[in-house]
Amino acid sequence: MAEDIVALAEGGVTSPRGFLAGAVKAHIREDWDKLDVGMVYSEAPCSAAAVYTTNRVQAAPVTVTRKHLRDGRAQAIVANSGSANAATGERGLQDAIAMAEAAALMAGVPAADIVVASTGVIGTHLPLERLAAGIGAIELSPDGGDDFARAIMTTDTRPKQVALRFGVYTLAGAAKGAGMIHPNMATMLCFLTTDAPVAAGFLQLTLREAVDDSFNMIDVDGDTSTNDMVVVLANGMAGGEPLDEAHPMAGVFREALTRACIHLARAIVSDAEGGTKVIEAVVEGAADRADARRAAREVARSLAVKTAVYGSDPNWGRVLAAIGNSGCAMEEPRTSFWLSAPPGPEICLYELGSPSPFDESKARAMLGEPDVRFRIDLGMGNATATAWGSDLTEDYVRLNSLYTT
Amino acid sequence: MAEDIVALAEGGVTSPRGFLAGAVKAHIREDWDKLDVGMVYSEAPCSAAAVYTTNRVQAAPVTVTRKHLRDGRAQAIVANSGSANAATGERGLQDAIAMAEAAALMAGVPAADIVVASTGVIGTHLPLERLAAGIGAIELSPDGGDDFARAIMTTDTRPKQVALRFGVYTLAGAAKGAGMIHPNMATMLCFLTTDAPVAAGFLQLTLREAVDDSFNMIDVDGDTSTNDMVVVLANGMAGGEPLDEAHPMAGVFREALTRACIHLARAIVSDAEGGTKVIEAVVEGAADRADARRAAREVARSLAVKTAVYGSDPNWGRVLAAIGNSGCAMEEPRTSFWLSAPPGPEICLYELGSPSPFDESKARAMLGEPDVRFRIDLGMGNATATAWGSDLTEDYVRLNSLYTT
Numbered sequence: 175m176a177e178d179i180v181a182l183a184e185g186g187v188t189s190p191r192g193f194l195a196g197a198v199k200a201h202i203r204e205d206w207d208k209l210d211v212g213m214v215y216s217e218a219p220c221s222a223a224a225v226y227t228t229n230r231v232q233a234a235p236v237t238v239t240r241k242h243l244r245d246g247r248a249q250a251i252v253a254n255s256g257s258a259n260a261a262t263g264e265r266g267l268q269d270a271i272a273m274a275e276a277a278a279l280m281a282g283v284p285a286a287d288i289v290v291a292s293t294g295v296i297g298t299h300l301p302l303e304r305l306a307a308g309i310g311a312i313e314l315s316p317d318g319g320d321d322f323a324r325a326i327m328t329t330d331t332r333p334k335q336v337a338l339r340f341g342v343y344t345l346a347g348a349a350k351g352a353g354m355i356h357p358n359m360a361t362m363l364c365f366l367t368t369d370a371p372v373a374a375g376f377l378q379l380t381l382r383e384a385v386d387d388s389f390n391m392i393d394v395d396g397d398t399s400t401n402d403m404v405v406v407l408a409n410g411m412a413g414g415e416p417l418d419e420a421h422p423m424a425g426v427f428r429e430a431l432t433r434a435c436i437h438l439a440r441a442i443v444s445d446a447e448g449g450t451k452v453i454e455a456v457v458e459g460a461a462d463r464a465d466a467r468r469a470a471r472e473v474a475r476s477l478a479v480k481t482a483v484y485g486s487d488p489n490w491g492r493v494l495a496a497i498g499n500s501g502c503a504m505e506e507p508r509t510s511f512w513l514s515a516p517p518g519p520e521i522c523l524y525e526l527g528s529p530s531p532f533d534e535s536k537a538r539a540m541l542g543e544p545d546v547r548f549r550i551d552l553g554m555g556n557a558t559a560t561a562w563g564s565d566l567t568e569d570y571v572r573l574n575s576l577y578t579t
Numbered sequence: 580m581a582e583d584i585v586a587l588a589e590g591g592v593t594s595p596r597g598f599l600a601g602a603v604k605a606h607i608r609e610d611w612d613k614l615d616v617g618m619v620y621s622e623a624p625c626s627a628a629a630v631y632t633t634n635r636v637q638a639a640p641v642t643v644t645r646k647h648l649r650d651g652r653a654q655a656i657v658a659n660s661g662s663a664n665a666a667t668g669e670r671g672l673q674d675a676i677a678m679a680e681a682a683a684l685m686a687g688v689p690a691a692d693i694v695v696a697s698t699g700v701i702g703t704h705l706p707l708e709r710l711a712a713g714i715g716a717i718e719l720s721p722d723g724g725d726d727f728a729r730a731i732m733t734t735d736t737r738p739k740q741v742a743l744r745f746g747v748y749t750l751a752g753a754a755k756g757a758g759m760i761h762p763n764m765a766t767m768l769c770f771l772t773t774d775a776p777v778a779a780g781f782l783q784l785t786l787r788e789a790v791d792d793s794f795n796m797i798d799v800d801g802d803t804s805t806n807d808m809v810v811v812l813a814n815g816m817a818g819g820e821p822l823d824e825a826h827p828m829a830g831v832f833r834e835a836l837t838r839a840c841i842h843l844a845r846a847i848v849s850d851a852e853g854g855t856k857v858i859e860a861v862v863e864g865a866a867d868r869a870d871a872r873r874a875a876r877e878v879a880r881s882l883a884v885k886t887a888v889y890g891s892d893p894n895w896g897r898v899l900a901a902i903g904n905s906g907c908a909m910e911e912p913r914t915s916f917w918l919s920a921p922p923g924p925e926i927c928l929y930e931l932g933s934p935s936p937f938d939e940s941k942a943r944a945m946l947g948e949p950d951v952r953f954r955i956d957l958g959m960g961n962a963t964a965t966a967w968g969s970d971l972t973e974d975y976v977r978l979n980s981l982y983t984t
Contacts, residue, residue: 231903231911261899261911263933296896297934400900481976491701494666495805498636506636506666528668529702568973571886 178340179430181437185337186319190344190369192217192411195318197325200308202256202294202301211308212318212325214251214365215281220407221371222248222289223378225385227402233260234270235290236403242274242286246374248407251365252277252309253291255328255350258361260296260400269300276306281314289405293328293350293361296400323348326363329573334441340430341423343370343412349438361401362389364438370427371410376418380428381406388435391467391561392443393475406431443562444544448570453483453563454516454547457502459554465502466552466559472500473548474563483546484565488513488537490523493548508553515543526553583745584835586842590742591724595749595774597622597816600723602730605713607661607699607706616713617723617730619656619770620686625812626776627653627694628783630790632807638665639675640695641808647679647691651779653812656770657682657714658696660733660755663766665701665805674705681711686719694810698733698755698766701805728753731768734978739846745835746828748775748817754843766806767794769843775832776815781823785833786811793840796872796966797848798880811836848967849949853975858888858968859921859952862907864959870907871957871964877905878953879968888951889970893918893942895928898953913958920948931958 197212602617
């Protein structure tokens with residue numbers, strides 16, 4: 175199935191047929207001179223699905239978007255950086271509604287078909303006049319995907335985009351997020367577009383699965399923001415029968431969506447605040463899926479593992495302690511794990527309950543690479559999972575402590 | 580009830596009647612020249628209770644101590660630093676048994692009445708000959724408590740001890756722990772002694788409660804070691820009727836035990852690797868106790884909060900996001916929180932759903948103090964909880980990454 179999906183070297187949210195995008199500098203923050211409000215627009219109404227933050231504190235745009243997507247339909251996205259419109263009370267809610275209305279007016283679609291998203295400082299109100307003027311000035315174009323991807327950046331050092339082709343269809347996306355917070359610059363946002371005619375119910379189901387295998391498996395600092403949102407719009411403009419679980423392309427679509435989400439999730443980890451490496455934790459042989467996820471996430475989350483990887487220290491005891499700390503079913507005599515710098519070869523660090531002798535200088539060299547993988551076999555069953563984390567550096571601390579509100 | 584408990588200015592595990600202690604340099608690590616093996620001995624057999632690490636990887640001494648304490652009795656403790664005797668397989672188990680036997684021989688009590696504990700590097704075997712010779716050379720004395728407290732230190736910068744008097748009884752303790760790991764120098768250890776005649780069942784019950792309110796409410800880096808252990812020995816040598824829940828002193832004992840554990844837990848946080856401040860998170864008005872604990876722990880755990888406190892940044896949005904991230908029942912319009920540097924006055928940062936205007940220079944000054952408190956009122960009910968965490972600094976990262984195995 176995998177060979178039916180082709181990654182496009184360049185591309186973004188406007189790669190699928192019928193999607194336009196654009197962005198402007200609206201000066202949401204007076205000290206910023208960057209693209210900070212962007213829109214994505216589909217020439218046809220779309221099926222839409224979304225997954226939101228689990229934080230109990232939810233920003234106003236999350237509340238508004240939830241309401242707008244209740245009918246599984248949308249036609250445009252408006253998103254700003256610079257202010258999260260979170261912890262802003264009733265006025266924040268009115269502002270998010272006004273932001274949707276400004277976008278609706280510009281795009282000529284009902285406000286109820288607008289996805290609204292914000293990222294930036296918590297507790298500040300949106301500068302509504304500048305924002306509305308900015309939205310009115312956006313020029314939508316088939317080449318606007320890159321500008322859109324840049325408009326949602328906060329502490330990100332680079333835009334994050336993906337585009338995949340499967341059959342006659344294209345799926346693409348843009349994301350932002352670089353550590354929860356610098357310092358209230360919260361938030362992971364991801365917007366996906368496709369010209370496949372995906373049915374709303376199937377879109378929601380597959381998005382939930384894809385997010386579980388991607389954005390829910392990354393860890394920068396263990397925090398969840400008030401504004402996190404992953405949205406997918408499917409406009410069906412590449413034609414064909416409605417795509418649901420009974421469709422022959424169902425499996426390929428599911429795979430493409432998961433792959434796009436994993437690509438963007440990894441891009442977020444690799445651009446983590448202060449991070450220098452991506453740690454991939456692959457767990458195999460777990461008793462069940464929940465255990466596999468738990469163990470993989472804990473290895474990627476553990477500050478002890480993160481700091482050891484940062485220091486290129488082949489400190490296998492920390493990996494073992496993280497597995498034990500995860501709460502997964504495990505027994506030391508059944509546990510083995512390996513280190514590698516993909517696509518290079520693996521070396522065994524721990525085998526069936528005992529430390530495995532290894533060449534320390536080789537291990538240090540692997541840990542010096544930008545991609546570091548721990549593959550863990552629990553020997554308890556057949557379930558697997560993969561998680562990704564950044565390393566933890568002095569720069570993370572510096573970025574997150576020396577900022578002045 | 581509180582006025583019946585008096586903190587002693589000096590004191591440690593030998594403050595209660597009938598307890599002796601001592602320590603020697605056994606050179607467990609060849610590059611160390613410090614006290615690294617110690618013993619505590621009671622002149623009479625004791626009721627004993629313990630709480631152990633929840634990590635699925637459990638060190639050999641944990642396994643042996645669990646077995647020895649199954650009958651609720653013990654008479655001596657032997658503990659070493661320098662090697663954790665963890666991830667050491669069958670040989671490690673034999674070594675822990677041999678360590679208990681050496682201590683039993685020295686103290687003249689059955690090996691089954693010995694508590695064994697180790698802390699230090701994971702995956703190295705104990706140097707049994709040096710260790711046994713060291714144990715044989717320990718001189719037990721009523722003044723040996725301080726030496727014992729020093730012998731269990733690894734990256735701790737100072738010994739951690741407490742002694743309390745309630746009625747005719749004394750309760751005391753020593754602990755170590757300073758961040759999970761530097762780098763495999765894992766482990767939180769705590770040994771408590773009392774001359775009160777506490778019944779074994781009541782001792783276990785009250786220890787579990789005290790640990791839940793103290794060691795289970797501290798966070799340095801979110802990790803749990805393979806060797807964590809809290810043990811209490813009660814020798815009854817101060818006389819009186821067996822102390823259980825029906826005893827008039829039951830409440831005072833429970834309070835004293837909790838207070839001793841909180842004192843030592845805070846001492847661990849305040850000596851955290853790289854830490855410069857203790858963050859106290861007090862949650863009030865939670866819907867239930869579990870929610871209160873969850874919210875308090877998440878505020879103390881959040882890297883975003885830890886780094887903001889380190890940078891003296893009164894970043895209330897991070898506190899709000901941490902509360903929301905904890906999963907506790909909360910509603911923004913019912914939530915308020917305050918900042919203080921105890922025992923100084925509080926300033927309100929957030930009141931019933933809205934940011935509260937505050938004097939930023941005052942807030943920064945409070946955050947510059949070694950003790951920083953966030954008091955949070957969720958307005959959902961009557962449950963309360965308190966948690967403690969260290970701040971997160973560049974030094975933590977440095978200590979944990981630049982170490983060479």
